[in-house]
Amino acid sequence: MSDDNLAIAERFYVALESDDVDATLALCGDRVEVVYPGAGHLPYGGRWSGHDGVVSFLTTHDAAEEILEFEVASMVADGETVAAFGTFRGRARPSGGEWSTRFVHRLTISGALLRRWEAYFDTAAAVVAHSGGGSAD
Numbered sequence: 001m002s003d004d005n006l007a008i009a010e011r012f013y014v015a016l017e018s019d020d021v022d023a024t025l026a027l028c029g030d031r032v033e034v035v036y037p038g039a040g041h042l043p044y045g046g047r048w049s050g051h052d053g054v055v056s057f058l059t060t061h062d063a064a065e066e067i068l069e070f071e072v073a074s075m076v077a078d079g080e081t082v083a084a085f086g087t088f089r090g091r092a093r094p095s096g097g098e099w100s101t102r103f104v105h106r107l108t109i110s111g112a113l114l115r116r117w118e119a120y121f122d123t124a125a126a127v128v129a130h131s132g133g134g135s136a137d
Contacts, residue, residue, distance in 0.1 A: 002077035005109040009082040012107070012114060013072050021058060025051050029113040037123040042130060045123075064130070065090040068098070080115075082107040088121065090129075097129030 008027060015023035031050060034057045038045030043064040048057040069089035076083050084107065089100040101122035108116035 002079065004112065005080065005082050005107075006075055006077045008109050008112060008114065009075055009077075009084060009107050013084070017070065021055060024058070025054060027114050028054055029111070029115050032114055033116045033118075035116065035118040037119065037121070038126060041127045042123070063093065065092055069100070080108050080110045082109060092126075092130040095130060095132035097132060099125040099129035101125055 012024065012027050015027065028051060032054060034048040034054055036042070036045050036048075036057070039047075044057055044061040048054060067088070067090050069087065071088075072084045072086040074085050084103075084105040086103055086105075087100065088103050089098065091098045099122075103119060103121040106116070106118045106120070107114060108118075
């Protein structure tokens, strides 16, 4: 099961990186949840539910940030959980502030579908960049 879930996670990141919303949604369960930190401070922070929520999250994130670098360096699986470790560098579109961070995504995959996508990263650096505080690392 873990190897199957790693393969699904890999396909998920390929779909995300190619901006293929249909392929992304095809890998998500109907009641999928996206949970990002920074609710109330970042436009895309908070909890997003269902396929409509995934589309809203992706649209909101794209409007808020330009992704300058996104790399998943490694992934490990344990049952239904896949942890993806990587680096991100982006630019807040309204303020022009750049920021970078290491991240961990905790993906819950069952029945060959993504059920939950939870992100952990340097939220403070993102908030500084989005508030016009300049570059933040």
